[in-house]
Amino acid sequence: MQLISPSNLKSIEDVHEWLNRCATIYRSTEHNERIKIDLSSLKWVSPVGCAALAATFYKLYSRYDIRISIPDNESADKVIGYLERMDFFEICPIEVKTAFETHCDMDKYYNRHRNVQTKALFELQRVKNYREVGPLQKSIRDIMKGRLAPNRVSDIASIIGELANNSIEHGGTPCFPCVQYYPQKKKVEIAICDFGKGIVKTLKDLVPHNSSHDVVSKAILTKASGVEDEDRGRGLMEVKQRTFDWSLISQFYVRTHNSAYQVFPDKVETLESGEYYFGTYYYIIINMH
Incomplete structure (x- = not known):
């Protein structure tokens, strides 16, 4: 099964749509089943999108064997940079952080200077x-x-x-x-x-x-x-x-x-x-x- 993120997670309507998609996965798949979470089209994240991703990832990882496709579009650098600036990768399940580090040069985000x-x-x-x-x-x-x-x-x-x-x-x-x-x-x-x-x-x-x-x-x-x-x-x-x-x-x-x-x-x-x-x-x- 595949769970595809909306292109934006910046409003309560975006979060609502993401949760609807999570609900469909939860209803139609069994415990410990493998699912793919596709974030490749994600272009924009706000504070509520960041917090909602963290909460839903913890719930999903408690039930499934997860594979993640990270953002891969013209806005990916901004999206990943924002998530890192919000300390998302310090808070999310370790498997999520590892997926990003495996498929992206995260050192450039971790080592950048924050003013x-x-x-x-x-x-x-x-x-x-x-x-x-x-x-x-x-x-x-x-x-x-x-x-x-x-x-x-x-x-x-x-x-x-x-x-x-x-x-x-x-x-x-x-x-x-x-x-x-x-x-x-x-x-x-x-x-x-x-x-x-x-x-x-x-x-x-x-x-x-x-x-x-x-x-x-x-x-x-x-x-x-x-x-x-x-x-x-x-x-x-x-x-x-x-x-x-x-x-x-x-x-x-x-x-x-x-x-x-x-x-x-x-x-x-x-x-x-x-x-x-x-x-x-x-x-x-x-x-x-």
């Missing part, structure tokens, strides 16, 4: 438990200090902390956060992905609902929680509030269960529906205009 004076990103991390969330937030504050107002740095750290805690507590898997600040565009992109059971499976037996979309809406707009008998469930509400406190034109996306959504200050809209696949994939674009 730390212009560094404006928090590279991809793998956060496995609650003890790692505090140091994760501190690292974000240290990197963003001096680039944004102190209260905005605190907001970013809080958003990442809440989403990481959600992934660990409810998803039951490690999560993969990264942050990139674009000074010229005056925006911050926050991505955090996991390969756990997702929002719907966590909450469907705990909240009244007519559809899986209702469950997702209540998870984000109310205090619905997967932890019973506790004053919990404020996390995603607070993430939403912090996101739109910056700007009402900020963008908040999530892909979970079988659908991609856009979150607004007062509602959650379904963008696309597809096939169920593991995990929750958050993508927040904060515009500072």
Whole structure:
């Protein structure tokens, strides 16, 4: 079987399409079967694409014997360079790193000089438990200090902390956060992905609902929680509030269960529906205009 990546992994719709393709493979192949993951046409990756690749590779490698075709097109150098700059190859399964090193001169990426004076990103991390969330937030504050107002740095750290805690507590898997600040565009992109059971499976037996979309809406707009008998469930509400406190034109996306959504200050809209696949994939674009 062959799993072919979209040409772009830069939007929540791209991630949705990638997860649909992963779901097809998962549904139609047996445990330990060999599959080929074809990344040869991949031309563009954003923070959410980077985090989504890491999360899905861990899930796929837990089940299959994988072979990978690496990017091989006019944009391959930029794609591989970006993944290396985001520390993707330090975080991904070792088999993925080995596939790239076998078919590409990775030393030219590993040994290049990174200008730390212009560094404006928090590279991809793998956060496995609650003890790692505090140091994760501190690292974000240290990197963003001096680039944004102190209260905005605190907001970013809080958003990442809440989403990481959600992934660990409810998803039951490690999560993969990264942050990139674009000074010229005056925006911050926050991505955090996991390969756990997702929002719907966590909450469907705990909240009244007519559809899986209702469950997702209540998870984000109310205090619905997967932890019973506790004053919990404020996390995603607070993430939403912090996101739109910056700007009402900020963008908040999530892909979970079988659908991609856009979150607004007062509602959650379904963008696309597809096939169920593991995990929750958050993508927040904060515009500072």
